[in-house]
Amino acid sequence: MAYTLEGRLLEVCTCKAVCPCWVGEDPDNGTCQGTLAWHIDKGSIDGLDVSGLTFGAIAHIPGNVLKGNWKMVAFIDDKASRTQEEALLAVWTGKKGGPCADMAQLIGEVAGVERVPIVFDVQQGKGRLRIGQAIAADIEPLRGPDGKETALVDSAFSNIPGSPAYVGKAPKYVADVPKLGIKLELSGHNAVQGHFRFVA
Numbered sequence: 001m002a003y004t005l006e007g008r009l010l011e012v013c014t015c016k017a018v019c020p021c022w023v024g025e026d027p028d029n030g031t032c033q034g035t036l037a038w039h040i041d042k043g044s045i046d047g048l049d050v051s052g053l054t055f056g057a058i059a060h061i062p063g064n065v066l067k068g069n070w071k072m073v074a075f076i077d078d079k080a081s082r083t084q085e086e087a088l089l090a091v092w093t094g095k096k097g098g099p100c101a102d103m104a105q106l107i108g109e110v111a112g113v114e115r116v117p118i119v120f121d122v123q124q125g126k127g128r129l130r131i132g133q134a135i136a137a138d139i140e141p142l143r144g145p146d147g148k149e150t151a152l153v154d155s156a157f158s159n160i161p162g163s164p165a166y167v168g169k170a171p172k173y174v175a176d177v178p179k180l181g182i183k184l185e186l187s188g189h190n191a192v193q194g195h196f197r198f199v200a
Contacts, residue, residue, distance in 0.1 A: 002096040002200045005043035005050070009160050010120060010127045011036045011192040012137040012170040019190040021065035022165065024156030032061040033182050035135050035175060036159055037075075038196065039120040045087040045096065053077045054118040055088050056131045059107075060180050065157050068106035073179050074113045075131050089113065091198075098200020099161045111179040125149060125166075127193055135175045139191040141168035149193075160196040167192055 013019055013034030015027050021034075037056040044050060056075035063069075074092065076085045090096050094104030116132030127139035142150040151164040158165060170191040176183050 002098065003043065003045040003091055003198065005038075005040050005045075005091070005196070005198045007039045007041040007043065007196060008120075008122060009036065009038055009192065009194045009196055010122070010129045010137070010139055011159060012129070012139060012173045013190050014173075014184065014186065015190045017142065017169045017188075017190045018152065018167045019192070021061070022152060022155045022157050022167075022192070024064070024066055026064050027061060031063065032065070033175065033180075033184065034059055034061065035129070035131070035137060035173075037118065037120055037129055037131065045091055048083060048087050050080075050084050050087060053080050053084060053088065054120045055092055056118055056129075056135075057092075058131075058135060058175060058177050058180065058182065060182065065106070069108035070106050071109045071111055071180060072107055073111050073177055075118065075134070076113060076115045077118045078115045080115075085115070096200055099198045100200070102161070103159065122193065125193075127191070134177050136172060137170050137174070137191070138172040139168055139170050139193060141166050141193060159192070160194040163194050163196055165192050165194045
């Protein structure tokens, strides 16, 4: 196997909750600027241990998410060695096949790759994401009448294929990424949490 990765996803974007991209509809504003981070709790790539590392990205999605042509900047956890960095990029750019390759097909351009400190923290359903000086987001789940987190399953699109996505809102979403022309400060927009297991 090329890779086996298990961990958690945090995502925020400029759409209102719930983001229509996940069900294959057009973004609320015609375009979407979304930040994603996959934290690997346990995993290896071609036998190389990458446990404890986070791969992040911010993307400008110019229309319907399934039509692709995303423009993105990738963020590598600065705790990664150069070998681990190369392995993570190989997975998330699709070179190792599997579910990450399916997502990579949607990317039209990688505008940059940056090594930065990444803070990925989830406590009692609340998430906190910090990616260098570029991105800061806080994430809270939506809950049903019984207090359980609201889950989205069998959606047309997913950044964690095969797993339920726990939808929510972001009290804070700040991003300043000149390479994509993104500068925003939002509150109350879409957020997603979830677990993943990617095998290829």
